[in-house]
Amino acid sequence: MSAERRSADVIVIGGGIHGCSTAMHCAMRGLSVILIEKDHAGRHASGVNAGGVRQLARHVAEIPLSNTSMAIWHNIAELVDDDCGFTSDGQVLVAEDEADLEGCRARVADLTLRGFHHEEMIDAKELREIVPAVSESCPGGVISRRDGAAIPLRATQAFKRKAESLGATIREGVRVTRVEQDGPNWRVVTDAGDFLAPRIVNAAGAWADRIAADLGEPVPLEVIAPMLMITAPLPAFIKPVVILRGRKLSFKQFGNGTVLIGGGHLGTPLRDQNVTLLDWRKLAISAGTVWDLFPIMRGAPIVRAWAGIEARMPDDLPVFGRSAKHDSVYHQFGFSAHGFQLGPGAGAVMAEIIATGRSNVPIDGLDIARFTTTH
Amino acid sequence: MTPIASIEQLAESYDLVVVGAGPAGLSAAARAAELGLSVLLADENPAPGGQIYRAVTTTPVRNRAILGEDYWRGADIVARFERSQAAYAPRCTVWSIGPDEAAPGSFELGLSLDGKARIIGARQVILATGAQERPFPIPGWTLPGVMTAGAAQIALKSAGAIPSGRTVIAGCGPLLYLLASQLAAAGCQIAAVLDTTPSGNWSKALGAIPDFLRSPYLAKGLKLMLTARRKLRFVSGVTSLTATGSGKLATVQFEQGGRTGTIACDTLLLHQGVIPSVNFSNAAGCAHDFDVEQHAWVPRVDAWFASTVPGIAIAGDGAGIGGAESAALRGEIAAFGAASRLGKLSEAERDRQAAPIRTELDKKLRGRRFLDLLYKPAPQFLAPPRDETIICRCEEVTAGQVRDAARRLGVTGPNQMKAFLRCGMGPCQGRLCGPTVVELIAETRGSTPAETGYYRLRPPIKPVTLAELAALPQTEASVKAVVR
Numbered sequence: 001m002s003a004e005r006r007s008a009d010v011i012v013i014g015g016g017i018h019g020c021s022t023a024m025h026c027a028m029r030g031l032s033v034i035l036i037e038k039d040h041a042g043r044h045a046s047g048v049n050a051g052g053v054r055q056l057a058r059h060v061a062e063i064p065l066s067n068t069s070m071a072i073w074h075n076i077a078e079l080v081d082d083d084c085g086f087t088s089d090g091q092v093l094v095a096e097d098e099a100d101l102e103g104c105r106a107r108v109a110d111l112t113l114r115g116f117h118h119e120e121m122i123d124a125k126e127l128r129e130i131v132p133a134v135s136e137s138c139p140g141g142v143i144s145r146r147d148g149a150a151i152p153l154r155a156t157q158a159f160k161r162k163a164e165s166l167g168a169t170i171r172e173g174v175r176v177t178r179v180e181q182d183g184p185n186w187r188v189v190t191d192a193g194d195f196l197a198p199r200i201v202n203a204a205g206a207w208a209d210r211i212a213a214d215l216g217e218p219v220p221l222e223v224i225a226p227m228l229m230i231t232a233p234l235p236a237f238i239k240p241v242v243i244l245r246g247r248k249l250s251f252k253q254f255g256n257g258t259v260l261i262g263g264g265h266l267g268t269p270l271r272d273q274n275v276t277l278l279d280w281r282k283l284a285i286s287a288g289t290v291w292d293l294f295p296i297m298r299g300a301p302i303v304r305a306w307a308g309i310e311a312r313m314p315d316d317l318p319v320f321g322r323s324a325k326h327d328s329v330y331h332q333f334g335f336s337a338h339g340f341q342l343g344p345g346a347g348a349v350m351a352e353i354i355a356t357g358r359s360n361v362p363i364d365g366l367d368i369a370r371f372t373t374t375h
Numbered sequence: 376m377t378p379i380a381s382i383e384q385l386a387e388s389y390d391l392v393v394v395g396a397g398p399a400g401l402s403a404a405a406r407a408a409e410l411g412l413s414v415l416l417a418d419e420n421p422a423p424g425g426q427i428y429r430a431v432t433t434t435p436v437r438n439r440a441i442l443g444e445d446y447w448r449g450a451d452i453v454a455r456f457e458r459s460q461a462a463y464a465p466r467c468t469v470w471s472i473g474p475d476e477a478a479p480g481s482f483e484l485g486l487s488l489d490g491k492a493r494i495i496g497a498r499q500v501i502l503a504t505g506a507q508e509r510p511f512p513i514p515g516w517t518l519p520g521v522m523t524a525g526a527a528q529i530a531l532k533s534a535g536a537i538p539s540g541r542t543v544i545a546g547c548g549p550l551l552y553l554l555a556s557q558l559a560a561a562g563c564q565i566a567a568v569l570d571t572t573p574s575g576n577w578s579k580a581l582g583a584i585p586d587f588l589r590s591p592y593l594a595k596g597l598k599l600m601l602t603a604r605r606k607l608r609f610v611s612g613v614t615s616l617t618a619t620g621s622g623k624l625a626t627v628q629f630e631q632g633g634r635t636g637t638i639a640c641d642t643l644l645l646h647q648g649v650i651p652s653v654n655f656s657n658a659a660g661c662a663h664d665f666d667v668e669q670h671a672w673v674p675r676v677d678a679w680f681a682s683t684v685p686g687i688a689i690a691g692d693g694a695g696i697g698g699a700e701s702a703a704l705r706g707e708i709a710a711f712g713a714a715s716r717l718g719k720l721s722e723a724e725r726d727r728q729a730a731p732i733r734t735e736l737d738k739k740l741r742g743r744r745f746l747d748l749l750y751k752p753a754p755q756f757l758a759p760p761r762d763e764t765i766i767c768r769c770e771e772v773t774a775g776q777v778r779d780a781a782r783r784l785g786v787t788g789p790n791q792m793k794a795f796l797r798c799g800m801g802p803c804q805g806r807l808c809g810p811t812v813v814e815l816i817a818e819t820r821g822s823t824p825a826e827t828g829y830y831r832l833r834p835p836i837k838p839v840t841l842a843e844l845a846a847l848p849q850t851e852a853s854v855k856a857v858v859r
């Protein structure tokens with residue numbers, strides 16, 4: 001566990017929830033691991049996201065990974081010795097009109113056919129029971145009852161600490177500048193010297209395209225800056241996390257009364273400076289949506305707004321699995337603003353693939369080859 | 376001066392927006408307008424003056440002796456500003472600042488006035504947002520009846536109100552004596568002044584005495600201190616303070632040279648000096664350094680008070696504590712800098728006109744170091760030793776919780792601490808707990824405040840309501856930009 005360790009079975013690049021989870025699961029499997037992070041663990045998307053732990057409304061290609069993750073979330077304290085602030089009050093997708101509701105029905109029917117049962121239709125009456133404050137006109141929606149929320153930075157650091165306690169070497173404040181082949185090893189060149197390992201995991205988030213390019217696998221990664229804002233405490237009025245089908249909105253009241261408002265409006269990322277710029281006119285649109293839907297919120301003071309730097313792929317799905325060019329390289333990035341929930345499970349699956357060559361959890365459709373072979 | 380009464384009256388953009396109408400902001404705005412810039416001065420208070428000259432044009436306090444001659448000097452600064460061409464928006468809170476992506480080099484500012492918000496443009500910005508009192512957490516400081524000395528001064532200046540009943544003033548710093556004299560003169564019943572200035576500071580400050588002897592503070596300060604000591608019950612060398620009471624303040628207990636004392640009182644006023652209020656400059660992305668002598672985070676500025684973000688300057692106490700007179704001079708110099716960056720003034724002309732002001736400023740700042748060294752708070756008031764002391768009032772986080780997280784969970788900095796304890800996440804955005812959290816982490820980890828770092832703050836710099844935001848006028852272009 002020496003801090004001066006320069007080689008290991010696996011080097012993980014990036015200390016977000018994905019890198020930390022993979023490092024921890026690798027260490028649990030007895031592999032020696034070095035994780036290299038340019039800032040500190042959870043400094044970026046993994047530490048500043050909305051903390052939504054959601055199976056609801058996921059793309060079918062992600063569902064197996066998401067289900068694996070959900071099982072872990074419900075026992076998270078046993079795994080990482082910290083409850084990560086995880087609470088499970090469900091997530092509800094609200095249909096604003098009949099057309100929305102019809103879309104919901106079709107979706108749930110399709111999932112049932114595929115053997116997934118975590119999403120259930122609810123009618124107007126049940127919606128009103130679960131979300132009393134929602135506007136009268138909403139005809140119903142979909143609920144995923146085991147969903148919830150956690151505290152992002154705390155969760156990410158819990159994985160980091162557990163990995164460390166299992167023997168992984170965590171190097172924070174060290175930047176990877178290049179990766180290159182060196183005989184049977186990968187040489188990971190950093191501003192604190194070189195590191196060597198036969199296997200590497202690219203979990204560099206919004207910077208992962210640079211590592212991929214070094215490996216000869218350029219990807220069309222877009223750097224985005226999803227924005228969030230939070231209010232001062234309000235009287236408790238809603239338990240589950242609420243998302244909308246039509247308009248961009250996600251909405252969550254914490255135990256202390258503060259309300260987190262998100263929903264995918266984007267600011268401007270400046271990734272080389274670790275900085276994001278907020279776009280208040282777009283935040284104003286979120287505020288307008290909340291004004292329409294939750295009259296109770298109109299006087300609430302917004303006390304903070306921020307954005308995180310995240311990687312988005314053109315199809316809004318992650319790049320996950322073995323490299324298309326090198327057997328000993330693994331990619332785990334591009335979570336397109338919904339990768340926090342996936343972290344605990346994705347790390348377990350990745351470690352299994354690294355250690356055993358395969359996993360029973362299907363990850364079809366997430367392969368990097370979808371970007372490299374079609375054109 | 377053109378008063379702005381409603382948000383619609385604001386122009387789309389200005390050459391210069393000055394935030395804060397204390398001596399620094401008033402002087403900066405007046406000078407810039409005199410130099411031909413289009414200027415907006417925005418301030419959240421209903422009248423100009425800032426902290427020191429708060430309500431100087433409207434105060435109900437008529438007896439000039441109560442607030443002292445220094446206070447009334449503010450009337451001249453306000454009068455000069457009123458003669459200028461600058462626009463003035465009182466009751467106007469500036470809650471965000473960011474680069475204008477459509478006009479590189481310029482800024483977009485979010486402002487609220489009268490329940491309505493707007494975004495306007497500025498080519499240059501001067502932050503003159505002043506100072507705040509250093510947080511001073513002691514056991515019981517959240518009891519009703521305990522407040523900061525500055526809060527009492529605000530009530531006195533703006534409403535002529537004084538605390539009722541027996542009042543104790545505790546802490547350290549030059550303002551402590553001023554506040555005690557002002558309140559006493561206004562008829563407040565002061566039971567005692569508990570001075571926490573560490574006696575060891577005198578030897579550290581000795582080297583700075585020659586400058587102090589030539590400084591304008593000397594006569595003023597001595598007079599204040601002597602009057603306070605002569606007229607009031609004065610206890611120096613206080614090393615520990617606790618406020619007690621059930622549901623309301625009843626007594627203050629203190630230690631002095633190994634003995635303990637208890638004073639029954641209705642009001643306790645706490646004050647541990649002032650520090651630059653860095654929330655705005657921090658959220659704007661300006662670099663800050665930890666100033667060891669002022670023992671506070673201070674934005675990094677150049678000779679024209681320009682910050683590390685091109686186009687943003689910081690004048691007055693917000694750029695390092697220098698006092699009211701130096702604040703006004705620094706405002707002028709910042710205005711010369713902004714005017715020259717906008718091409719309204721050649722560099723040579725800028726230098727020439729600013730030279731006498733600089734000389735004056737040097738004179739005013741002479742002696743500051745002595746005050747900084749002498750009134751550096753004792754370690755036990757910076758990092759409260761008792762675990763149960765609340766240090767973040769918004770989220771009710773205690774000193775013990777911060778120490779525990781730093782020790783057991785290995786939390787190395789204030790930003791990580793937020794995730795574990797929520798300190799700094801309340802409406803004050805760390806204004807009240809930030810310095811203490813840094814101090815506690817540094818102490819526990821055996822590092823310095825400079826190594827520990829400070830909160831990374833996020834806009835809105837001041838809360839804005841959902842309603843204000845929802846009603847923000849949308850241009851067609853920005854609506855289109857969202858539908859992607």
Ligand SMILES: Cc1cc2nc3c(=O)[nH]c(=O)nc-3n(C[C@H](O)[C@H](O)[C@H](O)COP(=O)(O)OP(=O)(O)OC[C@H]3O[C@@H](n4cnc5c(N)ncnc54)[C@H](O)[C@@H]3O)c2cc1C
Nearest residue numbers: 014016018038046049050052176205308335337339340341
């Ligand atoms: C505002 C916001 C809200 C969100 N809300 C949710 C939500 O509610 N639910 C949900 O499931 N997901 C959410 N997400 C998405 C989620 O946060 C991300 O998908 C997830 O955190 C990605 O994790 P990561 O480990 O891939 O990336 P990151 O957390 O960004 O980690 C990558 C790390 O790699 C490091 N790195 C990069 N390059 C190098 C290098 N060269 N050398 C060393 N280190 C390097 C970076 O410093 C970074 O720390 C949200 C995202 C944002 C921004």
Ligand SMILES: Cc1cc2nc3c(=O)[nH]c(=O)nc-3n(C[C@H](O)[C@H](O)[C@H](O)COP(=O)(O)OP(=O)(O)OC[C@H]3O[C@@H](n4cnc5c(N)ncnc54)[C@H](O)[C@@H]3O)c2cc1C
Nearest residue numbers: 395397398399419425426427469504505525691692698699
């Ligand atoms: C509580 C307190 C009391 C003090 N009393 C005295 C005293 O009696 N005598 C003395 O010599 N010194 C006093 N000082 C020190 C004093 O503040 C200064 O030396 C002097 O006022 C500094 O002037 P300034 O122009 O830099 O800032 P200030 O005078 O503090 O002016 C800053 C102004 O900016 C406004 N502002 C801040 N943020 C925003 C925003 N986001 N939007 C809009 N407006 C904003 C504030 O409300 C304020 O009006 C006091 C300091 C404090 C904190």
